[in-house]
Amino acid sequence: xxxxxxxxxxxxxxxxxxxxxxxxxxxxxxxxxxxxxxxxxxxxxxxxxxxxxxxxxxxxxxxxxxxxxxxxxxxxxxxxxxxxxxxxxxxxxxxxxxxxxxxxxxxxxxxxxxxxxxxxxxxxxxxxxxxxxxxxxxxxxxxxxxxxxxxxxxxxxxxxxxxxxxxxxxxxxxxxxxxxxxxxxxxxxxxxxxxxxxxxxxx
Numbered sequence: 294x295x296x297x298x299x300x301x302x303x304x305x306x307x308x309x310x311x312x313x314x315x316x317x318x319x320x321x322x323x324x325x326x327x328x329x330x331x332x333x334x335x336x337x338x339x340x341x342x343x344x345x346x347x348x349x350x351x352x353x354x355x356x357x358x359x360x361x362x363x364x365x366x367x368x369x370x371x372x373x374x375x376x377x378x379x380x381x382x383x384x385x386x387x388x389x390x391x392x393x394x395x396x397x398x399x400x401x402x403x404x405x406x407x408x409x410x411x412x413x414x415x416x417x418x419x420x421x422x423x424x425x426x427x428x429x430x431x432x433x434x435x436x437x438x439x440x441x442x443x444x445x446x447x448x449x450x451x452x453x454x455x456x457x458x459x460x461x462x463x464x465x466x467x468x469x470x471x472x473x474x475x476x477x478x479x480x481x482x483x484x485x486x487x488x489x490x491x492x493x494x495x496x
Contacts, residue, residue: 294415295337298322299329299356300345300374305397309343312404326351330359333366341411343395346375346386357390368418370411374399
């Protein structure tokens with residue numbers, strides 16, 4: 294998975310980068326909010342981002358708001374990094390769209406634990422997306438019969454989409470999951486017996 298670190302403090306980015314790489318991330322580091330947004334909006338978008346609250350260009354909360362307003366990037370898991378530890382700041386950061394919050398100076402174990410939470414959330418999102426894709430494929434492949442069907446008034450054949458007249462059971466079998474077993478109704482039985490000049494059995 295790809296991760297983005299956005300912080301104008303060089304030492305912090307070195308520490309964060311090493312920690313994320315140890316957890317298997319391919320890490321990109323930028324030092325201002327504008328470059329962070331350009332990377333998020335680019336073709337190689339990250340799955341997880343650790344962004345500083347105060348940066349040149351776009352600050353962390355504004356970057357979070359932009360991410361959440363962009364449907365194609367809304368899945369990004371964002372950890373907001375800041376020296377602000379007040380309850381109001383925490384609420385403001387989460388309201389802006391951050392998924393988690395880490396205060397400076399951060400503890401390496403806490404960072405690792407919070408990143409693992411992010412990985413679990415991303416894995417759940419991936420499985421959900423795969424399941425939705427499977428369901429959409431099942432729906433698209435499901436045979437359905439609807440609309441107006443041209444049927445011959447005499448022989449009761451149905452005109453297919455390729456303008457070919459075919460038996461009702463053939464057409465329905467191709468367009469639904471229905472299967473047919475053939476028998477003979479009483480009226481047809483009596484008519485058949487009459488045509489063969491045989492007495493009809495009492496029913």
